[in-house]
Amino acid sequence: TTYKLLLLPGDGIGPETMGEVKKVLGWFNARGTASFETEEDLVGGCAYDAHGKAISDEAMDRAMASDAVLFGAVGGPKWDGVPYDVRPEAGLLRLRKDMELFANLRPAICYPALADASSLKRDVIEGLDILILRELTGGVYFGEPKEITELGNGQKRAVDTQVYETYEIDRIARAAFELARTRRGKVTSMEKRNVMKSGVLWNEVVSQAHADGYQDVELEHMLADAGGMQLVRWPKQFDVIVTDNLFGDMLSDVAAMLTGSLGMLPSASLGAPDPETGKRKALYEPVHGSAPDIAGKGAANPIAMIASFAMCLRYSFGLVEEADLLEKAISSTLDKGLRTSDIAGKGESAIGTSAMGDAIVAELDAL
Amino acid sequence: TTYKLLLLPGDGIGPETMGEVKKVLGWFNARGTASFETEEDLVGGCAYDAHGKAISDEAMDRAMASDAVLFGAVGGPKWDGVPYDVRPEAGLLRLRKDMELFANLRPAICYPALADASSLKRDVIEGLDILILRELTGGVYFGEPKEITELGNGQKRAVDTQVYETYEIDRIARAAFELARTRRGKVTSMEKRNVMKSGVLWNEVVSQAHADGYQDVELEHMLADAGGMQLVRWPKQFDVIVTDNLFGDMLSDVAAMLTGSLGMLPSASLGAPDPETGKRKALYEPVHGSAPDIAGKGAANPIAMIASFAMCLRYSFGLVEEADLLEKAISSTLDKGLRTSDIAGKGESAIGTSAMGDAIVAELDAL
Ligand SMILES: CC(C)[C@H](C(=O)O)[C@@H](O)C(=O)O
Ligand SMILES: CC(C)[C@H](C(=O)O)[C@@H](O)C(=O)O
Numbered sequence: 001t002t003y004k005l006l007l008l009p010g011d012g013i014g015p016e017t018m019g020e021v022k023k024v025l026g027w028f029n030a031r032g033t034a035s036f037e038t039e040e041d042l043v044g045g046c047a048y049d050a051h052g053k054a055i056s057d058e059a060m061d062r063a064m065a066s067d068a069v070l071f072g073a074v075g076g077p078k079w080d081g082v083p084y085d086v087r088p089e090a091g092l093l094r095l096r097k098d099m100e101l102f103a104n105l106r107p108a109i110c111y112p113a114l115a116d117a118s119s120l121k122r123d124v125i126e127g128l129d130i131l132i133l134r135e136l137t138g139g140v141y142f143g144e145p146k147e148i149t150e151l152g153n154g155q156k157r158a159v160d161t162q163v164y165e166t167y168e169i170d171r172i173a174r175a176a177f178e179l180a181r182t183r184r185g186k187v188t189s190m191e192k193r194n195v196m197k198s199g200v201l202w203n204e205v206v207s208q209a210h211a212d213g214y215q216d217v218e219l220e221h222m223l224a225d226a227g228g229m230q231l232v233r234w235p236k237q238f239d240v241i242v243t244d245n246l247f248g249d250m251l252s253d254v255a256a257m258l259t260g261s262l263g264m265l266p267s268a269s270l271g272a273p274d275p276e277t278g279k280r281k282a283l284y285e286p287v288h289g290s291a292p293d294i295a296g297k298g299a300a301n302p303i304a305m306i307a308s309f310a311m312c313l314r315y316s317f318g319l320v321e322e323a324d325l326l327e328k329a330i331s332s333t334l335d336k337g338l339r340t341s342d343i344a345g346k347g348e349s350a351i352g353t354s355a356m357g358d359a360i361v362a363e364l365d366a367l
Numbered sequence: 368t369t370y371k372l373l374l375l376p377g378d379g380i381g382p383e384t385m386g387e388v389k390k391v392l393g394w395f396n397a398r399g400t401a402s403f404e405t406e407e408d409l410v411g412g413c414a415y416d417a418h419g420k421a422i423s424d425e426a427m428d429r430a431m432a433s434d435a436v437l438f439g440a441v442g443g444p445k446w447d448g449v450p451y452d453v454r455p456e457a458g459l460l461r462l463r464k465d466m467e468l469f470a471n472l473r474p475a476i477c478y479p480a481l482a483d484a485s486s487l488k489r490d491v492i493e494g495l496d497i498l499i500l501r502e503l504t505g506g507v508y509f510g511e512p513k514e515i516t517e518l519g520n521g522q523k524r525a526v527d528t529q530v531y532e533t534y535e536i537d538r539i540a541r542a543a544f545e546l547a548r549t550r551r552g553k554v555t556s557m558e559k560r561n562v563m564k565s566g567v568l569w570n571e572v573v574s575q576a577h578a579d580g581y582q583d584v585e586l587e588h589m590l591a592d593a594g595g596m597q598l599v600r601w602p603k604q605f606d607v608i609v610t611d612n613l614f615g616d617m618l619s620d621v622a623a624m625l626t627g628s629l630g631m632l633p634s635a636s637l638g639a640p641d642p643e644t645g646k647r648k649a650l651y652e653p654v655h656g657s658a659p660d661i662a663g664k665g666a667a668n669p670i671a672m673i674a675s676f677a678m679c680l681r682y683s684f685g686l687v688e689e690a691d692l693l694e695k696a697i698s699s700t701l702d703k704g705l706r707t708s709d710i711a712g713k714g715e716s717a718i719g720t721s722a723m724g725d726a727i728v729a730e731l732d733a734l
Contacts, residue, residue, distance in 0.1 A: 075561070089561040119491045119600055140507075140529060141562055148564050151532070158568035160529040162507060166522045192616075194442070194456045195508055197515050201525035225616045226656075229624040232599065233486055249559075249592045250617055257596040289593075 002035045003317055006066040008043040008059070008095075011079075011088060012290025013300035013353075014072025020302035020357030021070060021309050024326065027361050034319055039066070043095070044074025044088035044290075054091030063095055068316040069283040070309060071095070073290035092285075096136050099281040101269035102168065103175045104134040104248065105311070106287060108235070108255035111264060113334040117343050118260025120232075125258055130238045131179060132255055134248025135172045136269055138164050139198070141245045164198045164244065169205035171272065176206075176242035177214035186218040186239035190227040190247055199224075202244065224251070231255055256287045263288055263301030263342040264330075266308035268315050282316045284308035298352040301340040303330055306360060329363035369402045370684055373433040375410040375426070375462075378446075378455060379657025380667035380720075381439025387669035387724030388437060388676050391693065394728050401686055406433070410462070411441025411455035411657075421458030430462055435683040436650040437676060438462070440657035463503050466648040468636035469535065470542045471503040471615065472678070473654060475602070475622035478631060480701040484710050485627025487599075492625055497605045498546060499622055501615025502539045503636055505531050506565070508612045531565045531611065536572035538639065543573075543609035544581035553585040553606035557594040557614055566591075569611065591618070598622055623654045630655055630668030630709040631697075633675035635682050649683045651675035665719040668707040670697055673727060696730035 005025075009018035025036050041059040042050055050056075054074070063069050074088040084090075095101070110118065110128040118125050143161030150156055176187045189206045191199035203221055210219045222230065224247045230237060231254055243251060256265050265288070271281035286304030294300055307330060314323035338359050341350035351359070372392075376385035392403050408414075408426040415421055421441070430436050441455040449455075462468070477485065477495040485492050510528030518524055543554045556573045558566035570588055577586045589597065591614045597604060598621055610618060623632050632655070638648035653671030661667055674697060681690035705726050708717035718726070 084564075084567060087561065093562070119487050121486055121488055124486045143526070146564050148568055155533045156568055157530065157532045158563075158565040159510070160563045160565050162527040162529065163524065165518070165524045192613075194454065195460070195616075196525075196527045197451075197513050198525040198527050200451060201515055201523055225620040228595075228617050228621045229629070232621055232624040246559075247617075249562075250595050250614075253592040254595045254599055254621060257599040262596070 002037055003067045004065070005036055005038045006062050006069045007038050007040045008069060008071045009040070010044040010072040010074045010290065011046055011076050012073050012292045012295040014074070014290060016295070016298065016300050016353045017286065017302040017305035018070065018072050020353060020360075021305050023357050023361050024306055024309060024364070027364050028322065033322060034317065043071070043091040045076055045079040047091055048079060048082060048086055048088065052086060054086050054088055055094055060094065060098060063099060063283075064281070067279070068312050069095065070305075070312065071283050071285035072305065073286065073288070075290050076292035076295070093141065095283060096269060097142060099283065100137060100271045101281060101283055102135060102137045102272070103172060103270045104136040105179070105268045105270070106132040106134060106252040106256070106265070108132065108252070108259050108265065109261065110259040111261050111331060111334055113331070114259075114261050114264070114343055116260070116345060118258060120258055120260070125235065125260065128235055128259060130235060130255065131183065131240045132248060132252040133172065133176045133179060133240055133242045134252055135168065135244050136248075137245075138168045139245035162196065162198050162246070164201060166201070166205050169202050170209050172242060173206040173209040174214070176240050177210065177217045180217045180240045184239040185216070186220065188220045188222055188227070188238055188241050190222050190224040190241060190243040190251065192224050194223060198244070206242070227251060228254060231258065252287065261343070263340065264303045264307060266304055266311050268308070268311040270315060280316070282312065284312045298354060299341055300353045301342050302353050302357050306330065306357070325364065325367060329360050329367060332363045332367070333359045369404055370434045371432070372403055372405045373429050373436045374405050374407045375430075375436060376407070376439040377411040377441045377657065378413055378443050379440050379659045379662040381441070381657060383662070383665065383667050383720045384653065384669040384672035385437065385439050387720060387727075388672050390724050390728050391673055391676060391731070394731050395689065400689060401684065410438070410458040412443055412446040414458055415446060415449060415453055415455065419453060421453050421455055422461055427461065427465060430466060431648070434646070435679050436462065437679065438650050438652035439672065440653065440655070442657050443659035443662070460508065462650055463636060464509060466650065467504060467638045468648060468650055469502060469504045469639070470539060470637045471501040472546070472635040472637070473499040473501060473619040473623070473632070475499060475619070475626050475632065476628065477626040478628050478698060478701055480698070481628050481631070481710055483627070483712060485625060487625055487627070492602065492627065495602055495626060497602060497622065498550065498607045499615060499619040500539065500543045500546060500607055500609045501619055502535065502611050503615075505535045506612035529563065529565050529613070531568060533568070533572050536569050537576050539609060540573040540576040541581070543607050544577065544584045547584045547607045551606040552583070553587070555587045555589055555594070555605055555608050557589050557591040557608060557610040557618065559591050561590060565611070573609070594618060595621060598625065619654065628710070630707065631670045631674060633671055633678050635675070635678040637682060647683070649679065651679045665721060666708055667720045668709050669720050669724050673697065673724070692731065692734060696727050696734060699730050699734070700726045
């Protein structure tokens with residue numbers, strides 16, 4: 001089988017880290033179990049520079065036609081002043097919305113070799129393996145009205161609207177229960193039902209989905225602010241956390257930082273399976289951002305981007321063995337003591353982006 | 368001078384912790400530098416049980432007429448099923464809104480004696496002293512529409528509305544700059560301007576207020592998700608963090624948990640100074656909640672509630688010396704090794720709520 005991948009490296013360190021994925025793709029193509037065809041296009045600030053939009057319609061068409069999109073990162077100080085509708089992030093948000101990628105999987109894993117890189121105590125995060133499932137196409141990110149109006153006298157009013165409908169909550173809840181079944185069988189749903197009506201509905205629909213056929217999975221409800229606290233206090237109490245778009249943005253970033261492995265964490269954004277073909281649209285991206293401060297220096301950690309491709313192998317193509325192999329190559333490379341500067345401890349020397357990519361490919365050869 | 372305090376112990380551990388504040392009040396009354404008159408009323412679940420509302424109009428009138436309100440905690444599983452409009456939290460939200468308490472000060476301090484109680488490494492949090500200034504009367508907490516509508520076919524739509532006007536952002540920004548001047552001179556403003564129009568306006572108005580007369584203070588802007596990460600990575604980079612109601616709820620809870628001192632952290636919610644008298648309405652409450660699991664057992668930590676009264680002495684009455692004295696009594700008590708169970712380390716024995724209150728009063732006698 002030949003799979004069609006669209007590569008969107010984006011801005012900042014995106015192109016450098018994507019360069020290392022290309023090496024990995026080359027390795028899998030040479031191995032021959034599956035073959036990958038790639039196209040490449042612009043997104044974010046570089047797309048704005050090229051044609052005044054954060055993603056062109058042509059690039060969107062290519063994304064829709066692809067089997068999966070690999071996405072680097074967008075944004076940087078260069079584009080701080082551009083109009084809101086064409087800011088770099090708009091490219092990413094359009095991809096999520098138009099491809100209907102409602103389920104965002106963000107694993108927060110503590111790599112054993114890196115347990116000491118965390119600001120948390122070793123026993124709090126050693127062995128941590130939780131999954132944040134973030135709703136990605138609804139909530140305050142896309143609700144209307146979303147506008148700033150002039151009130152006169154120099155006063156303005158800004159409005160954003162948090163909207164959730166039953167079906168949106170139901171499908172993400174079911175996805176959470178399905179995922180929990182392949183893991184430790186526990187789902188924690190987080191919202192602010194004590195303040196938000198969307199939290200009341202969220203709570204109700206998640207409970208209903210649970211009662212409708214997932215009673216083998218343990219379901220727990222937690223207020224989102226208490227959830228943030230509990231993530232810091234004892235993150236290992238969680239298995240799958242399911243939450244809305246904005247809480248998911250906050251909580252997944254906190255969870256990622258807990259692990260000490262921010263430069264290592266991938267994510268998958270998935271649509272619903274097509275009723276006929278069973279295929280689902282998908283986009284894979286690192287949790288970290290475009291890191292403009294180190295862009296172009298060959299210092300970025302490519303592991304999150306490479307691990308995002310491992311998620312692609314697993315979730316889009318069912319190539320479980322290949323995904324396992326690639327994840328194993330990453331952890332062996334770390335076990336050997338190889339570090340980019342973001343994860344190098346005191347006294348440890350660091351290698352660059354390209355050397356890390358090469359080391360992972362060499363590990364693939366050796367395994 | 369006689370100050371009029373309204374005590375609203377509320378639910379769960381609220382009455383127990385408020386009991387210890389009464390001892391402290393007794394001590395200050397006996398000392399005679401200032402005298403405090405107290406009234407007491409119901410709020411939260413107990414108010415609902417008594418008269419079907421989370422706060423009665425009479426209690427609201429008393430709050431408005433008081434010099435300051437001391438508030439315990441509200442809520443618990445007993446009231447999980449009560450209608451949204453009369454749920455326990457509605458009492459607290461009405462107090463905040465009707466008293467126009469727009470500025471919520473949440474210090475996150477790591478008590479030296481407790482540095483090891485944190486899940487974070489000692490060097491990350493030792494000596495931590497940051498202040499989260501949360502906007503408390505606007506945003507998604509109070510914006511309209513806030514409703515659930517039936518769409519037919521079992522589908523519902525829930526809507527919450529995030530609204531900010533220029534004046535609301537301007538006054539909290541100025542409060543942040545004023546507070547930073549009394550501290551280390553740095554303000555970090557957090558929003559999601561890359562996704563929310565309210566974030567765009569927030570960013571613009573904070574920058575404008577800064578340019579208008581606070582250029583001696585350092586101003587930094589950070590996206591709220593990155594802010595959550597940075598709080599976990601290296602919280603000491605911050606001095607004052609200013610943010611909106613919902614982000615403030617999340618970020619202050621994360622910050623509180625970082626310190627390992629959750630049961631110790633007070634907060635102050637302040638209104639604008641009256642143009643004639645200079646007095647500002649105020650409410651003081653612990654950051655922790657009603658902790659129904661330990662309520663009634665005499666095990667709760669009363670320090671956050673007592674420290675909230677110290678903030679009251681400082682911010683409402685300008686009794687700086689008395690506030691310092693009370694804070695000193697708290698830390699001496701801790702230095703002596705006295706611990707309630709929430710802050711007792713492995714192998715340390717714990718005392719109860721009342722013994723901790725007594726110890727602090729004894730310390731006041733001794734100082
Ligand atoms: C870049 C930004 C729009 C995005 C978000 O807020 O969703 C990012 O923070 C993320 O978490 O993927
Ligand atoms: C009890 C609840 C309404 C409240 C809030 O969300 O503001 C609490 O979490 C807080 O932070 O004071």
